[in-house]
Amino acid sequence: MTTTVADTHEEHDHHGPEKGIRRWLFTTNHKDIGTMYLVLSLIMFFVGGAMALVIRSELMNPGLQFVHPEFFNQMTTMHALIMVFGAVMPAFVGLANWMIPLMIGAPDMALPRMNNWSFWILPVAFGLLASTLFMPGGAPASGWTMYPPLVLQTGDAFPFLIFSIHLMGLSSIMGAINIIVTILNMRAPDMWLLKMPMFVWTWLITAYLLIAVMPVFAGAVTMLLTDQFFGTSFFLAAGGGDPVMFQHIFWFFGHPEVYIMILPAFGVVSEIIPTFSRKPLFGHDSMVYAASSIAFLSFIVWAHHMFTVGMPLSGQLFFMFATMLIAVPTGVKVFNWVATMWRGAMTFETPMLFSLGFVFLFTIGGFSGLMLAIAPADIQYHDSYFVVAHFHYVLVPGSVFALMAGAYYWLPKWTGHMYNEKAGKLHFWMSTIFVNLTFFPMHFLGLAGMPRRIPDYSTQFADFNWMASVGAIGFGLSQLIFVYVLLTAKKGAKATDRVWEAPRGLEWTVPSPAPYHTFDTPPVKRVAEEAFE
Amino acid sequence: MTHYDNSKPDTEQRRNIRRTALIMAGIAVAFYVGFILMGVLRA
Numbered sequence: 001m002t003t004t005v006a007d008t009h010e011e012h013d014h015h016g017p018e019k020g021i022r023r024w025l026f027t028t029n030h031k032d033i034g035t036m037y038l039v040l041s042l043i044m045f046f047v048g049g050a051m052a053l054v055i056r057s058e059l060m061n062p063g064l065q066f067v068h069p070e071f072f073n074q075m076t077t078m079h080a081l082i083m084v085f086g087a088v089m090p091a092f093v094g095l096a097n098w099m100i101p102l103m104i105g106a107p108d109m110a111l112p113r114m115n116n117w118s119f120w121i122l123p124v125a126f127g128l129l130a131s132t133l134f135m136p137g138g139a140p141a142s143g144w145t146m147y148p149p150l151v152l153q154t155g156d157a158f159p160f161l162i163f164s165i166h167l168m169g170l171s172s173i174m175g176a177i178n179i180i181v182t183i184l185n186m187r188a189p190d191m192w193l194l195k196m197p198m199f200v201w202t203w204l205i206t207a208y209l210l211i212a213v214m215p216v217f218a219g220a221v222t223m224l225l226t227d228q229f230f231g232t233s234f235f236l237a238a239g240g241g242d243p244v245m246f247q248h249i250f251w252f253f254g255h256p257e258v259y260i261m262i263l264p265a266f267g268v269v270s271e272i273i274p275t276f277s278r279k280p281l282f283g284h285d286s287m288v289y290a291a292s293s294i295a296f297l298s299f300i301v302w303a304h305h306m307f308t309v310g311m312p313l314s315g316q317l318f319f320m321f322a323t324m325l326i327a328v329p330t331g332v333k334v335f336n337w338v339a340t341m342w343r344g345a346m347t348f349e350t351p352m353l354f355s356l357g358f359v360f361l362f363t364i365g366g367f368s369g370l371m372l373a374i375a376p377a378d379i380q381y382h383d384s385y386f387v388v389a390h391f392h393y394v395l396v397p398g399s400v401f402a403l404m405a406g407a408y409y410w411l412p413k414w415t416g417h418m419y420n421e422k423a424g425k426l427h428f429w430m431s432t433i434f435v436n437l438t439f440f441p442m443h444f445l446g447l448a449g450m451p452r453r454i455p456d457y458s459t460q461f462a463d464f465n466w467m468a469s470v471g472a473i474g475f476g477l478s479q480l481i482f483v484y485v486l487l488t489a490k491k492g493a494k495a496t497d498r499v500w501e502a503p504r505g506l507e508w509t510v511p512s513p514a515p516y517h518t519f520d521t522p523p524v525k526r527v528a529e530e531a532f533e
Numbered sequence: 534m535t536h537y538d539n540s541k542p543d544t545e546q547r548r549n550i551r552r553t554a555l556i557m558a559g560i561a562v563a564f565y566v567g568f569i570l571m572g573v574l575r576a
Binding site: 173178215223245 | 564572
């Protein structure tokens, strides 16, 4: 199988990577850039996680404990911004950079210099955002939704917030263009669109979503900027503007953003479950149509975030039923994963454990989403801890578990060595126990009426908050096991080219670790077909 | 929107890549400007 990678190094003037810092600053290699994205996202995951622990420490007991309420609000805002734009999104872009060229048999991304730019913009953006913590008035504190007029009360941090969001958006758009161009133009011969691996498919759809909604978000914050500094009144009622219009524009971006963070997770899990079930993915084409349907529906459901703002009954009905409709393609996906496992020769290595955890726990988040979609019920749930429980179930045992699954799955291909399986399994079980201890009680808190984004609460909520805080500390400490796995990643047994017993796809036809340059010549049809047998 | 294929001249693939990239960038700019224009018209 390894013969597919032609050793053409003698024929080219590019050899291995450059030495020292220049390798990372100026690299155009998709594997280097993928690694940088993944490292940055891991760092941001711990920074955002530390902020989560500040929040949970404050909420461990009723009454003000450690931080001022203003700083608490800054923590909730920064935690969300960093986790969404700094941890989850760059992590999936990192996986895309590493794996898409390998999966489609391309030598690199189509626009490698732009790839370098789209990564290096990100540390600058997060440097700007983090610097606001040290400014007069502190960091932004209006929540990641940045609703006016509240956000316009932000101090010196405001223009830095807007500029950092512009930079993040620019990075995402450039990354998305690169992914679309690569997939459409650089696939191996005979890899027709419907033969592409699910991870590639879900990323293609995600990239289209990014191109459609990130500019909308950039437009919304540009209008905030001009309202604040240039005398416009897009969202200021006093000047004839409409603050609710911001909410519509924000959620036109914000809801597809949820799918930007979960569709690549679907792709990762769709790669892993077949490998460890030793069966092809059940209903590959229906998975593609389901992902496309989810992407389409994500554009017509935004106002379910705004039921309590007030809207005509017809509007409530439309957005309620459109939201519920998303359960159909999502159900197709869950059914297909289960059907793939059905009567498969399953084994439970760490990537499979995280994938199974994903299927079970993401589905819980999906069901609570259905509850929130019901307009009359949402009037009670809105802005309560039930919402916090819902989206954390979607994003933590959803997106983050899929990222972990993908990291364990492809780590041997990246490093050339098997990781510590015992540590991996311990990481999974600790994470699963503590993630449920953290977020499941929040359902009860929300149903009992505890509002979100408050540093203090009534004593009736004390017990469940204590449990959630213990869970959060446990979950945070569990992630140190992952760091241990990464630090010892090159000490394990040598990985074979195929790594696992029954993987499918071109990435398993190259040696482990994957050479610096792969597929300088495209794989021949026979090898491509063997890879998918 | 063709496949990566060694038999094709390099220039053709480059042209395809450039065309796809420009179309995507155009869509992004249209969404950015379009939503701001919508705000201008409503305000």
